[in-house]
Amino acid sequence: MADERGDEREEDVEGFKERQHFASVLRAFDYYERWASARLSRVEADFRRLSPAHQQLLEIDAKVTALRAAVRQNAEVLALIIGPHRAHIGAIEEQAGLMPAGRPLESDMEKLQSTIKQFVREWSAEGAAEREAAQAPLLAALERALPGGAVRGARVLVPGAGLGRLAWEVARRGFTSQASEFSYFMLIASNFVLNSLQPHGSVNVHPWVLQTCNCKTYEDQARACAVPDVEPWSLDAAARLSMCAGDFVEVYREQQAQWEAVLSMFFIDTAHNIVEYIRLFRQILVPGGAWVNLGPLLWHYTDTPDEAMSIMIVV
Template sequence: MAENQHFASIIRAYDEYRAWGLAKADRLERHYGKLSDADRAVMRVDNKVAGMRAAVEQNARVIAQLVAPHRASVPAGDDPRVQVAMPQPDGSTRFVPTSRTDYVPESDLEKVQSTLKQFVREWGAEGRAERESAHGPVLDALRKEFPQPEGVRVLLPGAGLGRLVWEVAMAGYVAQGCEFSYFMLIAADFLMNRLGAAQETVTLHPWALQTCNAVSAADQLRPAVAPEVPPSDLPEESNLSMCAGDFLEVYRDSEAAWEALVTLFFVDTAHDPSEYVRAAWRMIADGGVWINMGPLLWHFHDMPGEVSIELTWQELRSLIVACGFVFEREEWCRCSYTCNPQSLYQMQYNCIFFVARRPPRQPADGSEP
């Protein structure tokens, strides 16, 4: 898809959230209509549905703020190369440019929903436990490895909403995040640059549409405030940057350019993890380290037509060793990911936490340089 059209489709998905969310409240209300008046009154479900609508409206207001400055980047014209087959009332099919169809796939709306939950994971008070379990060991390893942070370059692909990049920069390192998803990039810009500069927070209701496994309506509708710390706390002399794009493309020519590569819930985003391993080897400086934390939920495993080289941890590990890395730490860490702490459903990953070194180069004759 042409880049501009792709960007436009992301904005459309954000814009569609309100109607999509309200339709979910409508559906539930319709089903509750089958209950007797007495049952509905006992359970006060009408109040809850009203609360769900109010929550969706509030989420939509935040989304509108988030998207506003990016509308100018959406091309007015259509790219005639990108068309969608639309069924016509007479049964035939006509191809029309994407932007005229207002078509938003369900998967994109779920990404909007995930982005709202990501606000909590990365910048909300309720996300603290998740951050401690996932970011904690990574930051500790970085500090142990490089007690003097000045000038130490750390690259974090899959940066999401930028919290760990920010923490790494706060700790004094030269931190660069890279992110592929426009959903994340737009939200990260909002949180870190715009809210950050204004020292403001936003209130979201990230679980409002989760009608399964809720303890109470109050739980389901509870608000989350983000950010819990002002991103602008970053000292003047800090060095934080964010890069938009595919890690493999953006750093194609990057060689020995980073003292540390930090992959947090990232290696399983690969079509072909061997490309990630070789890119890591190429871009990490001699003597530098690769720090990883995450599971192996291969992102393309259920996508028809996508290459998806799904490896076990032992397989991936043997590839990393064959490439030349030396494992110095290898542990299992329990971490959840955008998990609703109040839900009856609780998931956790047994994450692979490792520190692998690219050994310092030895001169050809084996003597000390």
């Protein structure tokens, strides 16, 4: 009995933390325009400190005006993405015990920026070469590993699925595909692309609007990128694609022999403990199933002192 109450309290605390986290992610989406505009204001303020002769040489006024318009357009897309939740942000914050309209963490704003850039990698024509380099070999290896698998709808799991494009491609080929993802930034944005974008057809984002390094010209910074490059809703009615929210290890730890393939792309270096990931792949795969992997070994937690653990492999 005492144990049960302890478990319930733990669940309450976990649920509360989860709501808090969800509210802070929504707040980051909602705060984007103020945050990005403040960055542009700093550029302008620095510029005004230059001598009139230098100011005349650089002439940034028209450029900053265009960048502000690009920020506005990003903010409009982000408002669409959180559309279903937007009216309730205040209520969600109150429920989650957050200060209303509090300033989001800088790290959340950076994650939001990465989410906007992830649209390019996964769902834009500009990202086609990157996808060809990463997804094409994985998909070819999948078809080699499971001959006839697409025809019979073999079950394939894509952990760390980001905005879901690889899992979508897997489903498009006929496999039964499940994407696993734990970041609310990615989950909210992929839900928009896969389920709510259709009435808008496409949207324009400006992924590099705040990027000042490695831009040759101002046009690189201001460039718009149309999303998506394909119609995500064009999947055959019989296609099987699902998205599973939560930590990969937590969600699948009880499963045994459920999947014919695990397709990991730029994922395994997110492990706190790589042994745990690899053992879990083995456990959830059917005998003779395939694990296909591609991506770097930039162990995410190696240099973060506050993170609990980082067990990696160096071969």
